[in-house]
Amino acid sequence: MKAKKLLTISRKSKQEDKQEKNKKSEYRQEILKKIEQLEKEGKFDVDVEDDPPTIVLTPENIDYLRKKMTSKLKRVFANEVGERFLDNLLKNNKLIIKDVKGMENLNKVSTGAIVTCNHFNPFDCFTIEKIFRMSGKIEEKRLYKVIREGNYTNFPGLYGFFFRNCDTLPLSSNKRTMVEFMKAVDTLLQKGDFILIYPEQSMWWNYRKPKPLKHGAFKMAVRNNVPVIPIFITMEDSDKIDGEGYPIQEYTVNIAEPIYPDENLSTRENMEIMLNKNFEVWKQIYEDFYGIPLEYTTEIEKENVNV
Numbered sequence: 001m002k003a004k005k006l007l008t009i010s011r012k013s014k015q016e017d018k019q020e021k022n023k024k025s026e027y028r029q030e031i032l033k034k035i036e037q038l039e040k041e042g043k044f045d046v047d048v049e050d051d052p053p054t055i056v057l058t059p060e061n062i063d064y065l066r067k068k069m070t071s072k073l074k075r076v077f078a079n080e081v082g083e084r085f086l087d088n089l090l091k092n093n094k095l096i097i098k099d100v101k102g103m104e105n106l107n108k109v110s111t112g113a114i115v116t117c118n119h120f121n122p123f124d125c126f127t128i129e130k131i132f133r134m135s136g137k138i139e140e141k142r143l144y145k146v147i148r149e150g151n152y153t154n155f156p157g158l159y160g161f162f163f164r165n166c167d168t169l170p171l172s173s174n175k176r177t178m179v180e181f182m183k184a185v186d187t188l189l190q191k192g193d194f195i196l197i198y199p200e201q202s203m204w205w206n207y208r209k210p211k212p213l214k215h216g217a218f219k220m221a222v223r224n225n226v227p228v229i230p231i232f233i234t235m236e237d238s239d240k241i242d243g244e245g246y247p248i249q250e251y252t253v254n255i256a257e258p259i260y261p262d263e264n265l266s267t268r269e270n271m272e273i274m275l276n277k278n279f280e281v282w283k284q285i286y287e288d289f290y291g292i293p294l295e296y297t298t299e300i301e302k303e304n305v306n307v
Contacts, residue, residue, distance in 0.1 A: 022096035022255035028205070035204045042298040044211040045201040054150035057172040062152075071165075078165030085158070086126050092242055093104060095123050096248060097130060102255035106135045106229060107260050112189035114221040115143070117231040118279055120207050121249075122159070123192060124233060128196055130230075131253055137194070144169050144188055145196045169195065191222040196276060198261075199278070205216040208295060216298035218278070220270040227258035228274055232282040234289040252289065256281045 027050075056303040063071040072296050089095040117128055123248050125145055132143045144167045151163045152170035163170075169185065188195060197220070200211040210232065221228045232254045237247035259277050261270045 006186045019162070026106060028244045028246065031205055032244070035207055036297075037098050038204075039296055042296075042297050045214070047202045051148075051150055052154040052156065054148075056152035056174050057149050057153050057170055059177050059180050060168065060179065062172075062177060063178055064185060074165045075167065078162060079167070082129075082162055083167045085162075086130060086154070087249060088124065090130070093238070093248065094242075095126060096238055096240075097127060097253060098236070098250040099136070099252040100131060100255070101252065102257075103131075103135055105255045105257050106131070106137065109227060109229060110192070112141075112192045112224065112226045113194050113258065114215075114217050114226065114228045115196045115231060116191075116192050116199050116217055116228055116232055117196060118202050118282065119203045120205060120212055120233070120235075125196065127233060127251055127253060128231065131255070132194070140192070142193045143165055143196060143226070144193060146171065146198070151172060158182075177236050185220050185222055189220070194229075195220070199275075201218045205234065206246075208286070208290065209285055209296070210279060213275050213279055215271050216274060218274045221271040221274065222261045222267050224262055225263070227260045228258040228278060230259050230281045230302050232285045234285065254285045254289075256285070 018092050028300050029049050038044065038048065049164055066072050066075050086095075090097070102199055115128065117124060128145075129143060132138060136144070146169045147163055147171050151160075152161075152168065153161050162168075169181060169188075172181060185195060197217040199213040199217045201213065201214050204211070218228060234252045234254060235249035236252075238250045240248045242248050259281075261274065265273070
């Protein structure tokens with residue numbers, strides 16, 4: 001009787017696992033449909049994931065520069081846990097970094113810098129963190145990551161813990177908080193740290209094309225007279241399947257030449273030129289790697305997509 005009962009439980013467990021996998025796959029299929037539709041509509045900056053609702057971040061609830069002792073201790077602990085988590089992802093092929101090109105472009109920057117990257121997976125921030133550690137820059141500076149407000153204020157579980165404590169700079173819909181955000185950005189860049197920003201704004205799962213860029217990252221670079229280091233991650237299907245039934249991607253991390261502000265130009269002119277240079281670099285990497293021209297399924301004025 002006990003053996004039969006255990007067998008029944010085992011069968012139920014397998015059925016439940018299969019149902020859960022199918023459920024996740026259906027969710028991912030819906031996400032891909034959303035991405036396809038948004039590209040047709042030209043709404044490149046719209047997020048597609050079912051993230052937790054945003055809770056407004058107010059100034060008293062954020063210590064951007066980790067001045068408080070509790071903030072410092074949490075950061076140390078979170079970074080230690082995060083490093084082990086990252087190593088585990090790599091060890092188990094949940095995250096695959098196949099190649100890194102242009103590491104010298106990261107190493108040549110001794111000042112603070114804005115690091116830009118395409119945003120297509122929650123793990124791409126771990127990829128940049130790994131590259132930062134490989135470069136040896138961690139010995140002399142920190143890599144901060146700009147994140148969305150809701151990821152800081154209302155994201156559950158381990159990821160929420162990382163979002164709140166692993167050298168992150170959350171945006172906010174509160175104007176007073178954004179004043180503090182900009183002060184922190186200025187302080188960190190002048191100190192010589194790197195700040196990772198996703199200028200596309202939205203995260204589209206495994207979307208391979210570069211999306212139109214927002215000006216914020218370039219404004220921060222210009223006002224602090226620091227370079228932008230463009231990184232574009234290209235990807236290929238591996239022979240491993242993830243929990244949602246899709247191939248795990250093998251990443252090639254492409255680090256381009258730093259883009260510097262021109263002191264003879266105005267802030268607005270610099271922002272526009274740097275943004276366009278960043279996009280052109282990404283576009284070139286995309287076309288060289290995939291061997292196809294960058295084309296979208298929607299008709300948008302060229303200046304709106306930086307092409």
